[in-house]
Amino acid sequence: AAEAGGGGKGKKFIKPGESREPKKDMIYIDKETGKQKWVKKVGEELVERGATGFAAGAPVAIVGGVHKDLYARVVSTGGIADQMSAVVKLTVSKETVQVPLSDLRPVDLQLEKSRAGFAFRQAAQEEAAAAAAADSS
Secondary structure, rough: OOOOOOOOOOOOOOOOOOOOOOOEEEEEOOOOOEEEOOOOOOOOOOOOOOOOOOOOOOEEOOOOOOOOOOOOOOOOOEOOOHHHHHEEEEEEOOEEEEEEEEEEEOOHHHHHHHHOHHHHHHHHHHHHHHHHHHHHH
């Protein structure tokens, strides 16, 4: 017979106010600058951290192909290992398009707000460095 009190492998009893879902990743954001803060003042509220990388809902910059120099949000990703692509929704026209992952760069929204076009400049620098390395060899 299973013992009462939790020694078994059954489900954990949930108390009122508890949930089985994991806690949300919450951060402090400075309202004036839009940057993350590490110290909370009295009365400030937490904000849920946005999606990053190529996760669904994450903001990306398109740095190659037909839709170059546009921003989008990831709808889904998939494909075979060497031909991965993402279905993204363009922020300006709300059009849904499929783009290879090699043509996308993740966008940090706080950094992009303070330095507009940062993701595109960084991608151009990476391409120039790769071309210089190819020319030197």
